[in-house]
Amino acid sequence: MKTLLVAEYRDGRLLGSTYDLVAFASQLGGESAMFLVGSDSDLPQYDGTLYLADSAKYGEFNPSVHKQLLLDVIDKEQPDMVVFNHSSYGWDLAPRVALAMGAAQISEVVDIVDGALVTPVCNAKLRREIKAKTAKCVVTLQAGAFTLSGEPSGTVAVEKIECDAKSLVVFNGYEESEAGGVDLSKAEIIVSAGRGIGKPENLEIIRSLAKALKGEYGASRPVVDSEWAEHNRQVGTTGQTVSPKLYVACGISGAIQHIAGMKKSEFIVAVNTDRDAPIGEVADVLVVADLKQFVPALTERLAG
Template sequence: MKILLVAEYRDGKLLTNSNELIGFAETLGAESAMVLIGGEEVPTYAGKLYLADVTACGECNPDLHKQVILEVIDKEQPDMIAFCHSSYGWDLAPRVAFALKAAQVSEVVAVSDGKLVVPVCNAKLRRTIDCQSSRIVATLQAGAFGLKEPPSGTPDVIKVDVAGSGRTVFRGYEAALGGGVDLSKAAVIVSAGRGIGKADNVGLIVKLAKALGGEYGASRPVVDSEWVPHDRQVGTTGQTVAPKLYVACGISGAIQHLAGMKKSDFIVAINTDRDAPIGEEADVLVVADLLQFVPVLTEKIQAL
C-alpha cells in the first residue's frame, strides 16, 4: 500500500503536524510520499517530497491546492491520501475525494484490523468504516497518530509547477483576538464548560482556580456565549495547554477541547454524566453537579 501525505504550511511557516501523517503511514506499515505547497523549509522526512511554490499557488486557494495534489496523485498513484483533520485538511479532502471518486473517512482516531475508526456523537461512540472505493481519502484527528521517535532524513525534493488562478480571493490573515492571558505558563488550570449553565457561575470556577494558585479557562461554548473572554479558551481554536493539574468543570470533552489539554500531567473532570468523553482523558472523574461540588471543594482547599 502507498499513501500520499499532504503536509501543511501557513503564513510563512511549515506546520509540524506532518509528523502525525508519517506516524499514520508507519501504523499502517505503508510506503509513503509527501506533497507540500510551501516555502523553502522542508519537513524532516525520508522520502519523496513533491513541493509546489506557495507564492505561485497562493495560500487559502483551495482550487489550486487541489490541482497540485491531483497532479501528484497522478504521478504517484497512491492507494490512500492522508490529510490532518485541520482547517486545511477538512477543507481540501472532500475536493480531492470528489475528483478521485474516492470514499472519504473523516477524523480517523485509530486503525483496527486494518480498518479506519472514527468518532461519532461528540466522541461518545466510535465506528469502524468499510470503504467500497479503490482509493481512500482520510483525515486524521489531531494527536491520534504520533511518532515514537522524532522523524529523521532529508526528503528528495521534486518541484511541482502550478499555473492558473482560483475562484476565491485570499485577502490575508487576521491575528487571534486578545492574547492577554498566556495559559500555557499556568501550573494549574480550572476550566468551565457548558455545564456551568450561566455567566454568573463563572465566579465559582475563578474561586477554585485561585484556591489552587492557578488560572481559569473555558471551553468553546462558554466563550461563544461570551461568559468568558476568548483569550482564556482552551482547545484547537484557543490555547493548547499542559499544566500540572487541569480541572475540567462541566466540560463534556469535545475533541477540539481534548486536543488542547490532554497533555496535562493530571486531569480531574467534574461532570454529572459518567459517560462524558472527558472521562477518557481524566485521571479522576468526579460524578457530581459542579454547582454543588466546586464551592465545597474550594472551601476545603482554602482550609488546607
C-alpha cells in the same frame, strides 16, 4: 498501504500539525510521501519524498490550483490513501480531491482499530469503525488525535513541482474569530474546568492556575454549553483533541467525549471530590479535594 500526506503552510511557516499526519502514517504502516505548497526555508523533518510547490507562486491557500498540483502528484505516486488535517484547508481541498479521484472520503478520523478508521458520530456520543469500499480513499484527521512519540526526525528528499492551472479566486488571508483563535492542540500545559467549578466566576480560579503554570485553560462541554467559557476552549470530541505534556482536569467527571479528547496527554492530574469519577481511570494522579480550595492553594504555592 501507500499514503500521501498533505502538509500545510501558513504565514510563511510549516504547521506543526504536519507531524500528526506523519504519526498517522506510522501507525497505519506502509510507505508514505508528502505534498506541500510552501518554501524550502521551512521543511519538515521527515524520511521520505516531499513534493514541494512554491507558495510564493501558487499561494498558501488556493484550492483550485492546489488541487491540480496535488492531482498531478497523485497520478505519479498512486497512493491508496490521501491524508489531510481536519482544518479549513482540509475541509476545502479534501472533497475536491476525493471527487476528482472517484474515492471515498472519511472525515475527522480519531483512531485506527484493526485496519478500520474510527470517527465520532451522534454528536460524539458514539464512535464508528469505517472501511472504504473504494480502492482509494481520502481522509481528514482530527487535530491532536495522532501524535509522534518523540521529536520529529529525518531528512526529506525534495522534488519540486509546478503546474499551469489558473485561478479566478484571490485569497486575501486568514481572519480569526472575534473570540480569538486558540489552538489548544499546541499547548504543552492545559488546565481545564468542568461543571464542578460551580459558577462562571470560578473560572478565574482555573485561569489563574493555567497562568501560573505558563499554560492555557480549557473547559468541558457543560461549561461551554452554559456559556461560562468560549467554544474555542472546549476539550473533547466536539471541541479540540489535545495531547499536552500536562493536563489538569478540575471538577470534570470524565464523560467519554471529554476523555477521548485528552486521553493521549503525557501526564494527567484530576481534581475531584468524587474518588470514583470516571476521570480517575485515565488520571495519573487523582486529588480528592474541593477544587475551590485546592486550586487556589496550589496557585499560591506556585507563585511563592
